Amino acid sequence: MVESKSRLQIFNTLTRQKELFEPLNPPHVGMYVCGPTVYGDAHLGHARPAVIFDVIFRYLKFLGYQVRYVRNITDVGHLENDADEGEDKVEQKARLERLEPMEIAQYYSNRYHYNMDQLNVLRPSIEPLASGHIIEQQELVKKILSNGYAYEINGSVYFDVEKYSKNYPYGELSGRKLEEMIAFTRALEGKSEKRSPYDFALWKKAQPTHIMRWPSTWSEGFPGWHLECSAMGNKYLGEKFDIHGGGMDLIFPHHEAEIAQSMAAYGNQPVKYWLHNNMVTINGQKMGKSLGNFITLDEIFSGNHPQLEKAYSPMIIRFFILQAHYRSTLDFSNDALQAAEKALKRLIEAYHQIDKIPSSEASSINIHELRQACFDGMNDDFNSSIVLANLFEAVKMINLTLTGTETLTHDDIELLKLTFNDFLFQILGLADENPSDNSNLVNELMNLLLELRQEARDRKDWATSDRIRERLLKMGIEVKDSKDGPTWKIL
């Protein structure tokens, strides 16, 4: 087999270049991805990293690695801003709806899971809650304090970026220099108990109105936003693990802070490969909560949004996401989604045709080459777009073998089918949303109806023939006539 897993190249944000993927402890791979903050419905911008890292998870497993995939749920809620009157996001919504904060978190967690299931996103190996790791986070704060990289003031603990940057490079991941940052923000600096505007909270004392709080040696409060990933990544994947992923918008300050926390606590880089997906845009602008231009997954799946011309199924969205490379922006539009819908349909239908290919003595197409091209695509920084392009080449070949223009041997047909199974379904995680594995009863009834219709057609009774077709269509069953007789499927 020419399928070599040793050639997997991935783009590392830390070094800004593609690197050969070599796990720290093969065959094990540890991967951490920043999950959602559960205070709202998941939108397209959440779907992208979930799908992308799902594909990475699937591919690594396909290559034979034993992957532990950790994706957290942020249910603690963090400050809206650094101002003292900043209000906890989860709490804010809770007050609005008069629900327990944890009830809100649970509600949106459930909905997130449901949406992810719809998108055929596999559940991670571990899905830790920030609220379930308060002790671990406090331990981390203590460690950073005792190492001298944090200070306590008024019951809150802040990370001392300035001191840290004297001994370690701060800003490595995002390509920033502390002096430049401070020079720019000096004017914006308001009254704050922090020593520097770029210090960030490790532990925050809760205001009286703040409901989500935990006791600590410093105050009744809650952990800083960046802390949970450091604490939980460390707990489940160790002091240094292979892959850390998330959206590009998390590079600074979130992931930069994570690095600083781990360096300050343990003295080494927590992650070997940093992976970041680009944003989903709408009208050329980032789709995000703060801009209010997001479309939730439920809205997309139901078509219930003014910007949507129709509903788009989860697999269309998944396909749409995978048609672009993960480090490019992906622009949302109805045209693009409708194109994706048709393309996906063509792909799936061609797959079903594979069984009908007659086997020949010799092959006129090199299926091994095609299969290798798919591997090459995935190995080149998970380029799903290349994989799909190759599968579309296969679609054309399937159709040409059916018309007799091209030929395939029995073994090559099997390999072709395997390639679709491996790449389309197993690795890219797409699925046939309209499986026609209906009950025998339905099949029998349909056979009867189509038989009657055929008899009508034979005597050129078009009225009856069309009536059957139209009534079935109203019921949601599409009948199509072809040379080999009628076919039907449930829409």
Add this chain to the structure above:
RNA sequence: GGUCUCGUGGCCGAGUGGCUAGGCACAGGUCUGCAAAACCUCGUACAGCGGUUCGAAUCCGCUCGAGACCUCCA
């Protein structure tokens, strides 16, 4: 202001020194009682201006335009 990314044919979207990804739309054709679908065929595009090179969409410089991060965000 700083750091960074991007600008590809009607639309979406790969590629990144020479071998015209792919999808959708359009058009032509095949099939067909009709319908729908399906299938086949079809586009040398790479913001502009310079430069390097035998050769650039791909490297360098400048200009224009768009965006991201610097505050919560996937």
